[in-house]
Amino acid sequence: MDSQPTFEDQLVTLLPRLRRFAFSLSRSPADADDLAQAAVERAIRSRDQWSPGTRLDSWMYRIMRNLWIDTARSRARKEKFEAPPDEANSVGTDGAVHASTELGQVMAAMQRLPEEQREVISLILIEGFGYREAAELLDLPIGTISSRLVRGRTALLGLVSER
Amino acid sequence: MSTDEKFFAWLDGELEGAEAAEMAARVESDPELSSLAGQHRALQATMKRAFDGVATAPLPEQLRKAVSSAPSNVVDFGEKRERRLRPRLFGGLPQWAMVAATLVLGIFVGTLVPGRDGSPVQIHDGRLYAASSLDHALTSELASAPAGGAIRIGLTFRDSGGAICRSFSGAATGLACRDDGHWRVRGLFPAGEGQQADYRMAAGMNPNLAALVGATMAGEPMDAAQERTARDRGWR
Numbered sequence: 420m421d422s423q424p425t426f427e428d429q430l431v432t433l434l435p436r437l438r439r440f441a442f443s444l445s446r447s448p449a450d451a452d453d454l455a456q457a458a459v460e461r462a463i464r465s466r467d468q469w470s471p472g473t474r475l476d477s478w479m480y481r482i483m484r485n486l487w488i489d490t491a492r493s494r495a496r497k498e499k500f501e502a503p504p505d506e507a508n509s510v511g512t513d514g515a516v517h518a519s520t521e522l523g524q525v526m527a528a529m530q531r532l533p534e535e536q537r538e539v540i541s542l543i544l545i546e547g548f549g550y551r552e553a554a555e556l557l558d559l560p561i562g563t564i565s566s567r568l569v570r571g572r573t574a575l576l577g578l579v580s581e582r
Numbered sequence: 583m584s585t586d587e588k589f590f591a592w593l594d595g596e597l598e599g600a601e602a603a604e605m606a607a608r609v610e611s612d613p614e615l616s617s618l619a620g621q622h623r624a625l626q627a628t629m630k631r632a633f634d635g636v637a638t639a640p641l642p643e644q645l646r647k648a649v650s651s652a653p654s655n656v657v658d659f660g661e662k663r664e665r666r667l668r669p670r671l672f673g674g675l676p677q678w679a680m681v682a683a684t685l686v687l688g689i690f691v692g693t694l695v696p697g698r699d700g701s702p703v704q705i706h707d708g709r710l711y712a713a714s715s716l717d718h719a720l721t722s723e724l725a726s727a728p729a730g731g732a733i734r735i736g737l738t739f740r741d742s743g744g745a746i747c748r749s750f751s752g753a754a755t756g757l758a759c760r761d762d763g764h765w766r767v768r769g770l771f772p773a774g775e776g777q778q779a780d781y782r783m784a785a786g787m788n789p790n791l792a793a794l795v796g797a798t799m800a801g802e803p804m805d806a807a808q809e810r811t812a813r814d815r816g817w818r
Contacts, residue, residue: 430649435637438645442636443629452642459648522632543594544626545633550596565587572590576625 536571726806
C-alpha cells in the first residue's frame with residue numbers, strides 16, 4: 420500500500436521554511452517565532468480545511484500571512500499611542516538563530532516597506548514562489564503582484580545599500 | 583506590463599521565449615540596465631543568505647512540540663473505539679477470571695437447564711444453545727436500538743474463526759456465537775454474582791463476561807452500521 424506522508428510529517432518538513440517566512444514578515448525574531456507558533460497551532464486546529472493532495476505549503480503560508488496581517492493591524496492601532504518598538508537587531512532566540520548583523524539589517528530594511536510590498540518580496544524573492552503562485556496565495560491579480568514587487572525591491576535596494 | 587515590470591519579470595525568470603530573449607538583448611546592450619540587474623541580483627542574494635540562516639537553524643523546541651503533540655485526526659474510527667473500550671473491559675482483569683468464568687458456567691448451567699419452560703438456554707447434543715427470549719434477542723435486537731426487553735445486547739464481534747459473537751446481559755448474562763445457524767452459548771453467568779451494583783454500573787459489563795469477550799474477540803467490535811448489516815445478512 421502506498422503510504423502518503425501524514426499531515427504532521429509534511430508540516431514538520433515545512434517548519435524551517437515557515438519560520439523563515441515568519442522572520443521575513445516580522446520586525447523581531449521573538450515576534451517571528453510567536454507568529455510561526457500561532458500559525459502552526461491554527462493549522463492544526465483547522466486541518467480539516469486542508470484537502471489532502473493539494474499543496475500544504477501554500478495553505479500554510481496563507482494561514483501565516485493572514486495571522487500576520489491580523490496581528491500587524493491590531494498592533495498598528497495600539498502603537499499609535501505608544502512609543503515605537505526596538506528595531507530588529509537582537510537576533511538570537513532559543514531557536515539558536517545566532518546574532519547575524521546581516522539578518523538584523525535585512526529584517527530592519529523589510530520593516531520599512533509597506534506590508535503589501537513586504538509580503539510579495541518575502542514570497543517571491545525569499546521563499547521562491549512564482550508570480551502566479553504568489554498571486555493565488557494572496558488572492559491578487561498577477562499585475563498587482565508584479566507592480567508591488569517592483570516598488571518593494573526598488574525601495575529595498577536603496578535601504579540595504581544605504582547601510 | 584510596464585518596462586520596469588518586464589525587466590524584473592525577466593530577472594525573476596518569469597518571461598519566456600521571444601520576450602525573454604528581447605529583454606536579455608536589451609539588458610546586455612544597456613550598461614545602466616546591466617548594472618541594475620547586477621544590483622538586484624546581489625540584493626536578492628543578500629536577502630536569501632540572511633533569511634536562509636533562519637531555515638537552517640535548529641527549530642525552537644516549542645514549535646516542534648506544537649506539531650508532535652497535536653492530536654491526530656487520522657486515527658481510524660475502529661482503532662479509537664477499541665482504545666476506548668479495551669481499558670474499560672479488560673484493563674487489569676486477572677487471568678484467573680477466565681478460569682472462573684468456565685467454572686461458573688458449569689455450575690450455573692446445572693441449575694438452569696434442562697427442561698424448564700422458558701429457559702433462555704437449551705442443551706442439544708451436549709452443547710448449550712440460546713433458546714426462547716435469549717435466542718430472539720440475539721437474532722433480532724441491535725445494541726444500537728435496544729428494545730427494552732429483559733435481555734440487552736452488548737457487543738457484537740467476530741471470533742478468530744470468523745463466527746459472529748454477541749454478548750448479552752439482563753435476565754441472562756453471557757456470550758453466544760453463531761454456530762451452524764444457531765446461537766451457541768460460550769459463557770453464561772449468574773447476573774450480579776460476585777459484584778456490587780455500583781461496580782457493575784461503573785464497569786459496564788460483568789467482569790467474568792468481559793474476560794470471556796476479551797479472550798474470544800478477534801479484531802474490533804462492530805459499530806452500529808456493521809451490526810445492522812450483520813443482522814440483515816442473517817449473522818453469517
